[in-house]
Amino acid sequence: MSSYTLIIILAVNCICTLAFLVWGLVIVPNTKIRQHIPGGRKRYLLLSAMFLLCPAAGFACYITALAAGRIFFRKDADLSGVMFSKDRAETFARADEERELNITSFEEAVAVSDYRSLRTLMLNVLRGDVSQSLAAISLALNSADSETSHYAATALRDELGRFRDTVRRIYIEIGKRDENCAKYCCMAIDYMNTVLEQKVLAGMEQKTYTDMLDEIGAVLYAADKSQFTPEYYGMISMRLTEMKEYDRAERWCVVGNSEYPDSLIPYKCMLKLYYEARDREKFFETMESLRRSQITIDKETLELIRVFN
Structure with missing residues (x-):
């Protein structure tokens, strides 16, 4: 060339x-x-x-590549079997059989001498929703294994610090008494009860937050009574009963029973209250009132009545 x-x-x-x-x-x-x-x-x-x-x-x-693509690979996609829908498909993950077989109560696990297994169990608990496991985690504070107790102390410190800060911010919003007051009250009662019922706070702090829960309940009742569910009456009365504030707890039980006469929750709360207060007369009065009603009694209530008798 x-x-x-x-x-x-x-x-x-x-x-x-x-x-x-x-x-x-x-x-x-x-x-x-x-x-x-x-x-x-x-x-x-x-x-x-x-x-x-x-x-x-x-x-x-x-x-050459363009020509080959046009001749051999140019084909419309077959979408006859494809469905375009906004409905979400529910998928099921296969169970972790090895982990499920090793599940035991945390109270029993803390007592074992196999520190490696105990640490593994603690890490598995911390991977879940810690706010629901504070009572179990607190048991590990007295573990002979320093690393396990350190895990527990760190988790409790972080979660309780988050609890205090969240309650403080919600309480400030409730104090504004605006149109969102009832919404924040419901949020506070649900959130505070989750921690208070596990009894992981020190005595005085537990009482302080229980008094705050009682106050928030009164604000919600005044702001929008329709949002005050039977569960809220039960939460507040039970936390007050644990603090031996029997008169205040009884007030919430009576109000709850008057607002929801066909609900079992106020009756259960009154039975537990009078059981704790050892008020035999009112206990049986409540039991008789419950018997005359059309409310179906659950196993927990039947067991409470049997134990008191």
Whole structure:
């Protein structure tokens, strides 16, 4: 091949490469063709580099690949079996059988001498919802294994610190007494009861937050009585009963019973209250009132009555 022919080939190759580059970087972005061409600017830059480095052969390979794709692989997708729906599919994860077989009560596990297994158990508990396991975690504070007790102390410190800060912020919002007051009261009662019922706070602090729970209940009752569910009456009265505030607990039980006469929860709370207060007369009065009602008694209530008798 003469040098003159080679120069012509190189010149034509450069012109074609330049045209291809201009078409890819300037013309295509302003048309609808771009959405059908993957790679964007990087694709055209890399192809242009290949065309310059491989004169004629680069274009030949590119055109051959395009032709083969059009002939053999250009086919509309069969979407007859595909469903486009916003409904979420519920998936089921396979159970971890090895872990399930090793489950035991935390109270029993704390007493074991196998510190490695105890640490593994503690880490498994901490991976879950710690706010629901504070009472169990507190048992590990007295563990002979220093590392396990350190895990427990750290988890309790962080969770109780989060509890105090969250309650403080919600209490400030409740103090504004605006249109969102009832919503924040419900939020506070649910959240505070989760921690208070586990009795992981020191005595004085437990009483302080129980008094706050009682106050928030009064605010909710005044703001929007319709949002005061039977469960809320039960939560507040039980926490007050644990603090031996029997008169205040009884007030909530009586109000709850008057608001929801067909609910078992106020009756259960009164029975537990009079059981703790050792008030035999009121206990049997409540039991008789419950017997005359049409409310179905659950096993817990029957057991309470049996124990008291």
